[in-house]
Amino acid sequence: MTAFLQFVVDVLALGGAYALMALGLVIVYGILRLVNFAYGELIMVTGYTLFLLGGSPLPWILMAAVAVLMAVLTGIVTDHVAFRPVRTKSVTAVLITSFAFSTLLQNAALLLISPRPRSVPLPDIFSETVRLGGVVTPVRNLITIATAVVLLALFALLMKRSVLGLAMRAAAANFTMARMLGVPANLVITSAFAISGLLAGIVALLWLGRSASVAPGIGLEPLLVAFIATVIGGMRSLEGAVIGGFLLAFIDTSLNHLLPQDLLKFRDAFTFTAVILILLWRPEGLIRGPAAGRRT
Amino acid sequence: MLEVAGLEVRYGAVRAVRGASLAVGDGELVALLGANGAGKSSTLRAIAGALRPAAGSIRLDGQEVLGTSPERMVRLGAAMVPETRDVFPDLTVGENLRLGAFTRRGDAQGVAADRERMLAMFPVLRERQDQPAGTLSGGEQQMLVIARAMMSRPRLLLLDEPSLGLAPTIVQRIFAMIVELRRAGLTILLVEQNAAQALAIADRAYVMRQGEIAASGPAAEIAAATDLQQLYLGG
Numbered sequence: 001m002t003a004f005l006q007f008v009v010d011v012l013a014l015g016g017a018y019a020l021m022a023l024g025l026v027i028v029y030g031i032l033r034l035v036n037f038a039y040g041e042l043i044m045v046t047g048y049t050l051f052l053l054g055g056s057p058l059p060w061i062l063m064a065a066v067a068v069l070m071a072v073l074t075g076i077v078t079d080h081v082a083f084r085p086v087r088t089k090s091v092t093a094v095l096i097t098s099f100a101f102s103t104l105l106q107n108a109a110l111l112l113i114s115p116r117p118r119s120v121p122l123p124d125i126f127s128e129t130v131r132l133g134g135v136v137t138p139v140r141n142l143i144t145i146a147t148a149v150v151l152l153a154l155f156a157l158l159m160k161r162s163v164l165g166l167a168m169r170a171a172a173a174n175f176t177m178a179r180m181l182g183v184p185a186n187l188v189i190t191s192a193f194a195i196s197g198l199l200a201g202i203v204a205l206l207w208l209g210r211s212a213s214v215a216p217g218i219g220l221e222p223l224l225v226a227f228i229a230t231v232i233g234g235m236r237s238l239e240g241a242v243i244g245g246f247l248l249a250f251i252d253t254s255l256n257h258l259l260p261q262d263l264l265k266f267r268d269a270f271t272f273t274a275v276i277l278i279l280l281w282r283p284e285g286l287i288r289g290p291a292a293g294r295r296t
Numbered sequence: 297m298l299e300v301a302g303l304e305v306r307y308g309a310v311r312a313v314r315g316a317s318l319a320v321g322d323g324e325l326v327a328l329l330g331a332n333g334a335g336k337s338s339t340l341r342a343i344a345g346a347l348r349p350a351a352g353s354i355r356l357d358g359q360e361v362l363g364t365s366p367e368r369m370v371r372l373g374a375a376m377v378p379e380t381r382d383v384f385p386d387l388t389v390g391e392n393l394r395l396g397a398f399t400r401r402g403d404a405q406g407v408a409a410d411r412e413r414m415l416a417m418f419p420v421l422r423e424r425q426d427q428p429a430g431t432l433s434g435g436e437q438q439m440l441v442i443a444r445a446m447m448s449r450p451r452l453l454l455l456d457e458p459s460l461g462l463a464p465t466i467v468q469r470i471f472a473m474i475v476e477l478r479r480a481g482l483t484i485l486l487v488e489q490n491a492a493q494a495l496a497i498a499d500r501a502y503v504m505r506q507g508e509i510a511a512s513g514p515a516a517e518i519a520a521a522t523d524l525q526q527l528y529l530g531g
Contacts, residue, residue: 163394163401170384170395176346177382182370182399182448 002134003257009132010253011246013141016148017206019245021222022229023155024199026241028192029230030172032087034094038078038102039226040219042071042197046204047214048109050120060123068201074105075197079190087189102219109216117213126209144206151202152242155195159238164191172236232278234285243286248275297322297452297483298343298374303352305338305507312338314507315352320452325474325484327494327515330504336487337379339504340454343485344376345369356452371399375450379457379487381437383444385430389421392429392440396447407447414443417473435466442473452483459490471497495519 028036049067056063082101086093128139159165164187171178171188179185200222207222208214225248226241233244251274255267263270278286298320305313313335320326330336342349345366354362356372366376384392393414397407415422418439424432429440438458445453455474459467467490475497478484488494495501501518503511511518 163398166387166391166395167398169387173384173386174382176366177378177384178395179366180344180346180370180376180378181395181444182367183395184367185365 005133006135006137007253007257009135009137009141009145010256011250012148013137013144014253015246015249016144017203017245018225018229018249019242020148020151020199020203021226022233022241022245023152023238024196024203025223025226026230026233026235026238027168027199028196029235030238031168031175031188031192032083032094034083034087034091034098035227036078036083036193036196037095037098037223038082038105039196039200040221040223041102041105042074042078042200042219043204043207043222044105044109044214044216044219045074046071046201047120047208047218048113048118050205050208051113051118051214054119054121060121063121064205067205068198071201071204072194072197075193075200076190079193083189083193084186106216106219113216115216117211117215119213120208122209122212126212140206140209147202147206151199155199155238168192228275230285232275232285234287237285237287240285240287247278247286251275297324297357298485299353299355299358300339300343301353301355303339303342303354304350305335305342305347306350312507313342313349316504316507316509318502318509318512320483320485323478323481323483324499325478325486325497327491327498327501328485328487328504329489329491329494329501329518330510332489334504335507336504337456340376340456340485340487341378343369344374344454346376346378370448370450373451374454375445375448375452376454377441377445377456377458379460381434381441381460383429383432383437383440386428388426389429389432389440390425392444393421393447396444399448406449410447410449414446417476418443435462435470438462438466438470439473442470442477446477450482452485453477455484455486457487457489459488459493467493492519 025036025039046067049070050063053063053066078098078101082097083094086097126140129136130139130142159169167178167183168188168191171183175185178188203222229244229248230241232247233240233242251271252267255270259267259270300319301317303313303316304311316335316339318328328336328339338347341347343354345364345368348363352362353360356374361369361372384395387395393411397410400407420436421440421443424436429437432440442458458470458474462470471493474484474486486494486498495515495518498515500513501515502509503518511521
């Protein structure tokens, strides 16, 4: 029973983080049909902002807010630098510009800060553990679960109830038609990048809590996780991204619990095998998403 | 209200529209006829800003709007109903209508009144308000896209092939709605392949062939012209 509870908490905590990462990636993909390969760097930017603010007397929550804000700004800058100038020209061009922007940010961190991991300030509560029904779990896991629940609820509310959310859903289904109803293309796209940055920034705080440090390459794993989760869930669907995130976390956590010690280092190989099996069964992902769709 | 002159639309090396000129006066219902591939839809999409013409001039109320973005055209008062009947299938009928009023977010009362007017005009949409638009029949979707376009309170409605793929009885109802909208003071540019039906309700008509305006005149004259069939088939 305790083992089961432990398992559930692990899946929910990891899944919450994965789901938010995937959502941040898919919200831009849904509208532009383009993967933002500079997505992982949003997490890096959040980390380095925290690191740079580390020595200051500010309360942690304020540092965190500034760090998240930097992620949002970086998201918007990504749109302006890597996407907007070439968006209507070619898909290949945007692929390359978003890779280039990602590399640029990483190299800036290498050059200006250090190739070595730097420690980031974290509140004490992140390293405490709590006893819950016989299970000892890091408080950080519970914070992750709570954050995921609140953010997913807020996000759902925004998408279902607000006019902006409606416009974004419409733009994801048929961009040109949405524009012919007066929805400005740039407003929708910039909003998508800003929301993507917000989700990445908040996830980064939780993600950094695991190692308490930031390095230039820190964004790679979240980008990969988000990408795989959206592919499993269906690249075109917001619900799919969330489901994909939790499913991926379920697979990872199950393997952590089930695999013998000497196979554990090959966990990713098992994970990807499971992903391949899912895709053989549902090549379009679990959720299909809106029917029609085209780019600008 | 609308003056198009020397419009050229190209898809790569293909010239879909070659120097088309036409005009639509205030309160007029003008039909743009022609065979499949004559360039009617391209002309309409160019006016709506959905594609960028290679050359020419498009004036709305005397103001040059060539190359204007589609979102700006809606604000200027020109609403487009595309032939593909692009409802947002996952959004409910109500949400589709709400989106149609996107440009009028400050005018909640006016939007509510217009919504009421549209639901009165298309009662089936009221019944299906909370249903995803993708579950509607073809005719219902056509009503929805017209009602949705009307939610922006346009002065000029650009209608692309509203009869496409619909049963004759439904087509008649849609055309009756178009007449009603026009009677309420709306200016309409109607693209149709169904020439007889379009000429029955239009004031004037243009016939396009191979990207050019091949004939124009009062609807009755165009309808009476013996070479109408030839205009269509002679391409």
